Amino acid sequence: MTLVIDCHGHFTTAPPALEAWRRRQIAAIGGDGAMPRARELAIPDDELRQAVETNQLAQMRARGHDLTLFSPRASFMAHHIGDFEVSAAWAAINNELVYRVSQLFPDHFVPVAMLPQSPGVDPASCVPELERCMRDYGAVGINLNPDPSGGHWREPPLTDRWWYPIYEKMVEWDIPAMIHVSTSCNPCFHTTGAHYLNADTTAFMQLLQGDLFRDFPTLRFIIPHGGGAAPYHWGRFRGLAQELKKPLLADHLLSNVFFDTCVYHQPGIDLLATVVPVRNVLFASEMIGAVRGIDPQTGHHYDDTRRYLDACPRLTDADRAAIYEHNARRVFPRLHARLAAREGTMP
Amino acid sequence: MTLVIDCHGHFTTAPPALEAWRRRQIAAIGGDGAMPRARELAIPDDELRQAVETNQLAQMRARGHDLTLFSPRASFMAHHIGDFEVSAAWAAINNELVYRVSQLFPDHFVPVAMLPQSPGVDPASCVPELERCMRDYGAVGINLNPDPSGGHWREPPLTDRWWYPIYEKMVEWDIPAMIHVSTSCNPCFHTTGAHYLNADTTAFMQLLQGDLFRDFPTLRFIIPHGGGAAPYHWGRFRGLAQELKKPLLADHLLSNVFFDTCVYHQPGIDLLATVVPVRNVLFASEMIGAVRGIDPQTGHHYDDTRRYLDACPRLTDADRAAIYEHNARRVFPRLHARLAAREGTMP
Numbered sequence: 001m002t003l004v005i006d007c008h009g010h011f012t013t014a015p016p017a018l019e020a021w022r023r024r025q026i027a028a029i030g031g032d033g034a035m036p037r038a039r040e041l042a043i044p045d046d047e048l049r050q051a052v053e054t055n056q057l058a059q060m061r062a063r064g065h066d067l068t069l070f071s072p073r074a075s076f077m078a079h080h081i082g083d084f085e086v087s088a089a090w091a092a093i094n095n096e097l098v099y100r101v102s103q104l105f106p107d108h109f110v111p112v113a114m115l116p117q118s119p120g121v122d123p124a125s126c127v128p129e130l131e132r133c134m135r136d137y138g139a140v141g142i143n144l145n146p147d148p149s150g151g152h153w154r155e156p157p158l159t160d161r162w163w164y165p166i167y168e169k170m171v172e173w174d175i176p177a178m179i180h181v182s183t184s185c186n187p188c189f190h191t192t193g194a195h196y197l198n199a200d201t202t203a204f205m206q207l208l209q210g211d212l213f214r215d216f217p218t219l220r221f222i223i224p225h226g227g228g229a230a231p232y233h234w235g236r237f238r239g240l241a242q243e244l245k246k247p248l249l250a251d252h253l254l255s256n257v258f259f260d261t262c263v264y265h266q267p268g269i270d271l272l273a274t275v276v277p278v279r280n281v282l283f284a285s286e287m288i289g290a291v292r293g294i295d296p297q298t299g300h301h302y303d304d305t306r307r308y309l310d311a312c313p314r315l316t317d318a319d320r321a322a323i324y325e326h327n328a329r330r331v332f333p334r335l336h337a338r339l340a341a342r343e344g345t346m347p
Numbered sequence: 348m349t350l351v352i353d354c355h356g357h358f359t360t361a362p363p364a365l366e367a368w369r370r371r372q373i374a375a376i377g378g379d380g381a382m383p384r385a386r387e388l389a390i391p392d393d394e395l396r397q398a399v400e401t402n403q404l405a406q407m408r409a410r411g412h413d414l415t416l417f418s419p420r421a422s423f424m425a426h427h428i429g430d431f432e433v434s435a436a437w438a439a440i441n442n443e444l445v446y447r448v449s450q451l452f453p454d455h456f457v458p459v460a461m462l463p464q465s466p467g468v469d470p471a472s473c474v475p476e477l478e479r480c481m482r483d484y485g486a487v488g489i490n491l492n493p494d495p496s497g498g499h500w501r502e503p504p505l506t507d508r509w510w511y512p513i514y515e516k517m518v519e520w521d522i523p524a525m526i527h528v529s530t531s532c533n534p535c536f537h538t539t540g541a542h543y544l545n546a547d548t549t550a551f552m553q554l555l556q557g558d559l560f561r562d563f564p565t566l567r568f569i570i571p572h573g574g575g576a577a578p579y580h581w582g583r584f585r586g587l588a589q590e591l592k593k594p595l596l597a598d599h600l601l602s603n604v605f606f607d608t609c610v611y612h613q614p615g616i617d618l619l620a621t622v623v624p625v626r627n628v629l630f631a632s633e634m635i636g637a638v639r640g641i642d643p644q645t646g647h648h649y650d651d652t653r654r655y656l657d658a659c660p661r662l663t664d665a666d667r668a669a670i671y672e673h674n675a676r677r678v679f680p681r682l683h684a685r686l687a688a689r690e691g692t693m694p
Contacts, residue, residue, distance in 0.1 A: 152499070152500075153499075155535070156534065157535055188494070188504055188553070190555075190556055193555065193584065194545075198545035198576075201541055201544050202536060205536075206537070208537075226579070226580070229544045229579060232618060233572070233573070233615060235610070235611030236540070236612075236649070238649070240637070243638065263579065263580060265581055265582025266582075268579050268581065271579060275612070275615075291590065292586075295582065295586065302582050
């Protein structure tokens with residue numbers, strides 16, 4: 001029996017007290033009231049349980065997903081707000097909430113951590129929270145925001161040494177990062193309709209231009225939302241790699257770069273399965289996320305990506321098993337260890 | 348006999364004197380030497396002829412393209428350099444060169460104008476050059492840069508009234524605009540591998556979010572590079588339109604928004620032809636452009652997009668005639684008029 005592991009889920013349905021706390025924090029930055037303390041946020045287990053049970057978990061059951069790699073809400077990370085201390089307090093709260101969900105539903109949710117990034121602040125500052133989430137919360141991966149400015153892109157490219165303190169820890173803990181931006185505060189970029197996809201494309205091209213995996217041969221990134229524009233323009237990227245005198249994409253990037261399946265229609269998934277090797281594709285839906293409606297053309301949720309994979313004519317059953325389970329276990333070894341322990345096998 | 352009209356070609360092979368002039372202009376901005384005058388650039392017809400004949404025209408003949416809508420080199424527009432006067436001098440020179448090419452090879456090249464945009468400067472300032480190109484050069488369209496900052500995205504979205512002076516002239520002259528950025532000076536964004544595609548996705552989402560075509564029902568835009576990420580994520584965009592309470596994409600955008608075929612591999616073109624109605628697809632290659640190499644998988648140029656269209660199993664001969672010729676004549680009425688005059692028919 002193949003497990004169906006969704007490698008990309010956010011806690012988008014947290015109880016409203018979370019947002020209320022954040023509003024107080026933001027007000028305090030502006031000098032309006034005292035900075036709230038973490039312990040002033042009290043969300044009882046019952047509320048947490050209900051927030052997940054009636055939303056993500058209900059949908060997972062309906063769609064036949066077994067497990068979600070669950071991280072704090074991406075658009076709420078909003079690393080552009082305040083300074084490092086603000087991000088640190090906010091990340092700690094969100095990571096703890098996600099951990100508690102994973103404790104309430106240990107068979108269904110496994111934590112992925114957000115980082116307390118802040119514009120212009122040395123990423124080394126994120127290491128303590130990263131390690132806390134690995135050590136105390138059993139997190140199996142992180143989300144890394146390549147643009148903590150929220151749409152102004154002032155940080156160096158991901159291949160720059162600026163980011164190496166994070167990469168060193170990723171290698172040490174043997175965890176991958178999903179490259180995931182947050183809310184856009186640039187009016188040119190709609191958050192989920194432009195900024196997210198642009199960030200995916202941008203990250204892929206940064207990795208293509210550089211030689212990061214020479215320095216970190218085991219570093220692994222997941223590019224969400226089906227890789228932004230990359231698979232649709234695979235020929236362009238193959239051609240650009242050639243112009244830049246890089247090796248073939250398969251050799252240059254595909255031991256280290258993976259794509260999720262958050263592509264919300266059949267032809268998109270078919271394209272992804274056509275151009276990207278199966279071992280580089282990880283099942284995901286980002287449910288409940290950016291696109292919550294029902295597609296009138298199919299009668300099903302746009303983000304019910306399992307249906308597209310099940311219907312994709314190019315994929316064999318073995319391919320689907322790789323996409324649903326085995327690739328995730330390979331890319332997230334800490335997830336594999338956890339599952340192996342549960343299954344009573346050695347990791 | 349169907350004409351094969353490439354709606355997206357730039358003069359990327361201009362004689363080196365052009366770049367030398369530009370270097371002097373840029374040096375003068377920095378206080379190094381006097382600002383060069385336009386008449387100091389002298390490129391004889393023979394040099395122009397050769398620059399095109401051995402490059403674009405040779406490839407057009409080899410690939411069976413009849414006609415290219417030809418505009419100044421996109422990456423050289425570099426609207427972020429200097430002020431309006433700098434852009435005005437540079438646009439005038441480039442538009443004249445493209446016009447001269449169209450005079451030397453009237454059966455093969457038709458001018459499309461660049462605009463003298465400059466960051467933060469009222470787009471109304473571009474109207475005189477736009478009208479000069481229409482009136483004196485017989486241009487049939489324009490390229491509009493949604494980000495004259497070159498990767499910092501400081502201008503308002505394309506749906507903002509800021510841009511209306513351009514749109515009013517487009518309607519008056521009945522010309523479309525290709526939305527095309529220029530060089531990225533943001534190190535996060537590789538020019539042709541990220542900035543171009545991001546701009547396409549961004550522009551599409553801006554148009555989706557807004558209601559611009561209520562104010563300008565006949566305004567027409569071409570989104571180049573196959574629409575960036577839009578067709579690959581068509582389900583996402585349909586779903587976002589639904590969340591934003593917009594009409595179906597077909598009703599909301601597809602009378603006004605068109606995609607070119609600059610997608611450099613077969614699966615990408617197949618996807619485009621699957622999700623975007625044929626009447627919204629215009630043939631293009633952007634040859635000679637960003638990706639100049641030969642694809643080792645096919646033995647042909649990556650940008651030889653005609654091969655992918657000819658091989659696309661979804662397209663009928665009538666579809667191909669629409670994509671190669673009829674859509675371009677409909678979207679560019681001034682091109683149609685010119686061709687009709689040449690063909691001895693009434694436009």
